[in-house]
Amino acid sequence: MVCFRNLKNNVDDAIALFSDANALEDVILPPYETFVEWFNEDLKRLYALVKSAADALNLKSEKDKESFVLIFRDLIRNKNKLDIFTEFTWDDVEIAEQEFNDFKSAYLDIHEEIKTGTVEGESILSDIDFELELLRTDQINVDYILNLLADLDKNSASYEHDKNRIISIMKEHENLRSKIDLIEKFINEQLGNIDSKVTTVSEQFEDFMRDVRRKAMCEIVDEEELKEAVARRVFEKYEFSGKIDENLIKESFIHKLKFKERKNKVNTIKFKIQELFDKFDY
Numbered sequence: 017m018v019c020f021r022n023l024k025n026n027v028d029d030a031i032a033l034f035s036d037a038n039a040l041e042d043v044i045l046p047p048y049e050t051f052v053e054w055f056n057e058d059l060k061r062l063y064a065l066v067k068s069a070a071d072a073l074n075l076k077s078e079k080d081k082e083s084f085v086l087i088f089r090d091l092i093r094n095k096n097k098l099d100i101f102t103e104f105t106w107d108d109v110e111i112a113e114q115e116f117n118d119f120k121s122a123y124l125d126i127h128e129e130i131k132t133g134t135v136e137g138e139s140i141l142s143d144i145d146f147e148l149e150l151l152r153t154d155q156i157n158v159d160y161i162l163n164l165l166a167d168l169d170k171n172s173a174s175y176e177h178d179k180n181r182i183i184s185i186m187k188e189h190e191n192l193r194s195k196i197d198l199i200e201k202f203i204n205e206q207l208g209n210i211d212s213k214v215t216t217v218s219e220q221f222e223d224f225m226r227d228v229r230r231k232a233m234c235e236i237v238d239e240e241e242l243k244e245a246v247a248r249r250v251f252e253k254y255e256f257s258g259k260i261d262e263n264l265i266k267e268s269f270i271h272k273l274k275f276k277e278r279k280n281k282v283n284t285i286k287f288k289i290q291e292l293f294d295k296f297d298y
Contacts (some may be wrong), residue, residue: 048101055094056110062087062119069118073125078140081126085144088123091116092150117188120151124190148190156189159218161199166217170208179203194295198228229296236288240281242268250285254293260286 065083066072072088075081095116098104106113127146130139164182169175186192186199202224210220237247246268254260265282273281 048103051094051097052108058091059110069122072122082140088119089147096150121187151190162218162221225296232292240285241270243270254289260289
């Protein structure tokens with residue numbers, strides 16, 4: 017006789033024996049409906065705090081901003097788990113996809129405030145892990161945006177709408193936000209002048225990026241009063257090794273500086289170099 021008894025406790029014990037006893041959820045995934053329920057519960061918490069992405073950006077107190085970030089971070093985590101299921105559809109959750117992406121942009125805007133230091137004084141938000149890796153996707157990258165640009169027609173009645181949608185997509189993805197001004201510049205200055213018989217949008221964009229990056233490096237050299245030849249070695253070393261040589265930066269200084277001034281200048285240049293390569297890396 018076959019005994020169909022409940023084996024759940026035995027399974028749980030076996031999993032606990034060979035792994036983390038607190039990680040049963042990661043091994044035996046709850047049903048799809050459970051994740052939908054969790055997601056919608058987090059949504060209720062979100063809507064109790066703010067009704068729209070605009071409201072989130074207009075939050076005044078740091079405590080309210082902290083609450084928004086923590087709640088939306090939970091939503092992102094649950095959304096990533098929902099994506100595992102092939103049956104996932106936005107109709108099953110109580111928010112539209114575009115509205116979710118608008119909240120995502122607000123979430124990234126608040127992170128940008130902390131990253132750039134535009135928040136005055138000591139911020140409680142500085143201690144929060146925004147877990148930006150949850151928002152990264154290999155599908156939405158510069159190549160994806162360039163494919164959209166290839167279909168952008170300046171003579172079309174929907175041109176402004178299509179252009180704004182491309183910029184909106186970039187705002188929704190952390191890995192593309194630093195490149196928004198470059199893409200806008202490329203659209204405004206280059207896109208309408210591309211002869212598809214001679215070159216492609218991607219090839220034109222590479223030439224454009226190379227030229228703009230060279231000018232950006234020259235600006236750093238001029239603004240910080242550096243020796244061009246030495247500064248070029250700093251850039252090249254960072255590009256190929258990912259490391260910034262502080263001694264080489266000091267060697268590039270045209271003027272002699274006191275210790276504190278020299279230290280501050282090195283930090284400023286390091287920040288500018290990292291920001292530059294982040295913007296132009298794709």
